[in-house]
Amino acid sequence: MKIKRLLTNGFRGLPDRAFDFTSPRTGAPADLVVVTGPSGSGKTSLLEAIVAAKEDVGPYGLKRSPSAFIRPGDAAAKVRVDWVLTQEERARVGATGSELSSESIFAPNLFSSIDHDPSLVALLGEYDVDPGVSKVEYFHASRRIPRGGAPSMATIGIPEGERLARLTRDDAKYALVPQYVAEASLGLHDQGSKRGAERLADAFAKLCRTRTLAGVEQAGRALVPRFVDARGGVVGPDELSDSERQALLFVVTFLRSGIEGSLVLVDTPELHIPEPEVGAFVAALARLGLDNQLIIATGSPGLVAGNPEALVLPMG
Known part of the structure; x- marks a missing residue:
């Protein structure tokens, strides 16, 4: 499961534009997408738009209020995502094509979401630690292993609790x-x-x-x-x-x-990593799992220099 293109309109922290995640060399979704730009340019908001769209189609956890995604002064926000599925994913969820699109609208008075493709709903809502099941993982910018390893959420370690925590900023998922x-x-x-x-x-x-x-x-x-x-x-x-x-x-x-063939969102991978080592750290991170797509929000110039094959998306 990978993203080919993302379009946003009215989304908080983002301009109204299309974000192309395809590699100019292959024409396929890039395995490593590096979103760069100064502070406040929308790097984290881009990751949040992906999470919001994914959760609208096939949620792992509880949905947030639509107002959290709407740009101040706008009445609604819209996110369209073009997804690319593997042959194994198509067979597992019964998808008819390798490319499926979702469109999510976030508005205060919209009580029912748009009907999405059932196979995409099944794919994006499925969570299992089996490496054969693709999933979405989000590493938030302030992540840490809780000292002492004591979970802050009673359900951590229980499959359903794990599922609920994956796309949150709760460090309990690392406890x-x-x-x-x-x-x-x-x-x-x-x-x-x-x-x-x-x-x-x-x-x-x-x-x-x-x-x-x-x-x-x-x-x-x-x-x-x-x-x-x-x-x-x-x-x-x-x-x-x-x-x-x-x-x-x-x-x-x-x-x-079991992160294999999955979509991995990483905010600030340079957290606590010395700048000269960030490029090599992310290159190694990209090799941890097979056939993943990493979308990374960063302010590190060394990360871009150390990963010349990455697709770079400048913000701001």
Whole structure:
């Protein structure tokens, strides 16, 4: 599942225009789309428009008030999205073509949404951690792993609760990161011949150059993940640096949620990452899952320079 084109009208924080996500080299939706521009130019609003349109068609969670999306002074907002489906997705939801379009209208007095294509409704509303199920994932700009790993939402870890949290800005969706690391180290997330600990360690090494996963340690009644640096220094997840915790957050989310063939929205990937390393960090992030489309909102010049194959969309 990828986006080919997005058109907005009256959407808060965005101009009335079309955003083309196709690669000029291939004519297909670009795998890495980098949305750039100064603060306040609408980078985050573009990601929010995608989320709003997706949730209008096939929601994971509760719908927000339409007024949250309408530009001040306008009576309504409209978002049209041209989606491109894989052959497997078409077969799974019974779509008749590889390209489907949705049009969402947000207005205070509009109580029923437009009838959308049933196959698109089924595709966009489906959430399962099975890598064979495409999905939408949103990494918000202030994301963090909660210290101590205590969930702030009672339903986290329950499939329906996970689904509700995916496109929110609630950090509870990252609360079980340390638990997943401990479980993978014990072989609880093996997939056939692929050991969960090896998959996790390999993926973490792609995003983090300062520490490696060193297994788990008994601490009271809990099993706590341990990480080691080049000098042999060992720390737990709460003692990792902010940049190391960001790498762990991304890696575990990709593995735990089975992000393959999916749409991944990332706001400010440079969060806590040194500017000279941002380009390589995003390039590694794009290689974490197979056949994903990453749409990234950033103010980092190094990110663009380090990813020359990316489609760059300037804002403002």
